[in-house]
Amino acid sequence: xxxxxxxxxxxxxxxxxxxxxxxxxxxxxxxxxxxxxxxxxxxxxxxxxxxxxxxxxxxxxxxxxxxxxxxxxxxxxxxxxxxxxxxxxxxxxxxxxxxxxxxxxxxxxxxxxxxxxxxxxxxxxxxxxxxxxxxxxxxxxxxxxxxxxxxxxxxxxxxxxxxxxxxx
Amino acid sequence: xxxxxxxxxxxxxxxxxxxxxxxxxxxxxxxxxxxxxxxxxxxxxxxxxxxxxxxxxxxxxxxxxxxxxxxxxxxxxxxxxxxxxxxxxxxxxxxxxxxxxxxxxxxxxxxxxxxxxxxxxxxxxxxxxxxxxxxxxxxxxxxxxxxxxxxxxxxxxxxxxxxxxxxxxxxxxxxxxxxxxxxxxxxxxxxxxxxxxxxxxxxxxxxxxxxxxxxxxxxxxxxxxxxxxxxxxxxxxxxxxxxxxxxxxxxxxx
Numbered sequence: 001x002x003x004x005x006x007x008x009x010x011x012x013x014x015x016x017x018x019x020x021x022x023x024x025x026x027x028x029x030x031x032x033x034x035x036x037x038x039x040x041x042x043x044x045x046x047x048x049x050x051x052x053x054x055x056x057x058x059x060x061x062x063x064x065x066x067x068x069x070x071x072x073x074x075x076x077x078x079x080x081x082x083x084x085x086x087x088x089x090x091x092x093x094x095x096x097x098x099x100x101x102x103x104x105x106x107x108x109x110x111x112x113x114x115x116x117x118x119x120x121x122x123x124x125x126x127x128x129x130x131x132x133x134x135x136x137x138x139x140x141x142x143x144x145x146x147x148x149x150x151x152x153x154x155x156x157x158x159x160x161x162x163x164x165x166x167x168x
Numbered sequence: 169x170x171x172x173x174x175x176x177x178x179x180x181x182x183x184x185x186x187x188x189x190x191x192x193x194x195x196x197x198x199x200x201x202x203x204x205x206x207x208x209x210x211x212x213x214x215x216x217x218x219x220x221x222x223x224x225x226x227x228x229x230x231x232x233x234x235x236x237x238x239x240x241x242x243x244x245x246x247x248x249x250x251x252x253x254x255x256x257x258x259x260x261x262x263x264x265x266x267x268x269x270x271x272x273x274x275x276x277x278x279x280x281x282x283x284x285x286x287x288x289x290x291x292x293x294x295x296x297x298x299x300x301x302x303x304x305x306x307x308x309x310x311x312x313x314x315x316x317x318x319x320x321x322x323x324x325x326x327x328x329x330x331x332x333x334x335x336x337x338x339x340x341x342x343x344x345x346x347x348x349x350x351x352x353x354x355x356x357x358x359x360x361x362x363x364x365x366x367x368x369x370x371x372x373x374x375x376x377x378x379x380x381x382x383x384x385x386x387x388x389x390x391x392x393x394x395x396x397x398x399x400x401x402x403x404x405x406x407x408x409x410x411x412x413x414x415x416x417x418x419x420x421x422x
Contacts, residue, residue: 014193016229017222028296031283041236058190
């Protein structure tokens with residue numbers, strides 16, 4: 001099973017809101033989410049003819065979307081965006097110091113992901129942003145449920161450690 | 169506790185967005201999931217949200233899909249060319265290489281459009297807002313815009329009757345030049361009033377100093393016969409500028 005361009009276009013229309021919603025949820029920036037969603041769709045067009053149908057279309061799109069967003073988080077442009085968000089923090093700080101803490105915490109996801117392997121980053125997003133079950137995560141990332149179970153246990157420990165590091 | 173680490177709220181046995189996305193996109197569910205959906209109010213409510221997002225974001229999705237299609241590399245032709253290249257005798261290599269390089273050229277510039285990001289402050293908490301979400305009277309907003317090659321910008325508030333107010337440049341009557349062409353946090357913050365109607369905040373990205381009058385006339389022309397302005401009509405606004413907008417739905421204060 002492969003997809004021709006017309007079929008990919010239909011997929012983009014059908015799953016476009018899902019792609020956009022997930023990009024927004026992961027990147028927490030509408031402008032960047034639009035860029036990422038467009039990249040996801042470009043990849044669907046480019047890879048559609050290589051899609052072998054060994055996974056559901058929905059999980060394939062989830063996987064591509066997750067990877068594109070994680071690449072955005074890893075990219076150089078993230079640093080520039082964070083620097084610009086300093087202007088917003090300035091505004092917030094003047095009006096309410098507690099609010100600044102929230103913004104800092106909302107950046108925790110992208111900053112904390114630096115300490116995880118690529119696979120663990122995917123699992124983290126699918127678990128904590130999308131709220132998927134173990135079997136669903138296994139399907140999206142193409143690993144066994146047992147592997148996901150093990151990784152999640154380690155991730156839970158890592159998450160608790162990170163929670164403790166968030167300034168109160 | 170950081171929101172980044174909070175899992176989305178979902179009851180045990182409830183359907184994930186992964187499952188509901190299939191329902192929204194393809195209109196069907198596996199039998200056990202369909203049975204659960206019939207009896208679960210939480211899942212039904214979540215499905216409504218996802219369906220509404222699909223409806224509201226449809227214009228954005230169409231635009232992104234069209235751009236993606238235009239910018240996707242012609243992968244199949246390149247693969248075909250590589251196979252051709254591999255199968256030719258050495259004497260034909262030079263000609264085959266020419267074919268290969270022609271079809272496997274560098275991808276076109278994946279230009280990206282203008283955009284606005286929304287930051288919201290409510291009751292001492294700040295979060296990143298999204299177009300179409302429900303906001304409350306007293307919520308304060310700040311915007312970050314990405315003008316992408318357009319040197320002039322104007323931020324215009326539009327109420328449900330199509331009446332316009334220029335927020336940036338504050339009190340101005342024409343689009344103002346922006347110093348930075350990448351992403352620009354705007355100085356002004358807006359506070360939502362308690363008028364019950366839906367409001368729009370329109371980002372006008374132009375190559376010249378488009379006037380507030382031009383924007384007001386273009387928006388007025390897009391109103392429906394009942395004099396109301398609907399989001400769909402913003403796509404029909406004819407103006408010598410590129411537009412981006414956010415929709416502020418007003419919900420009851422908690």
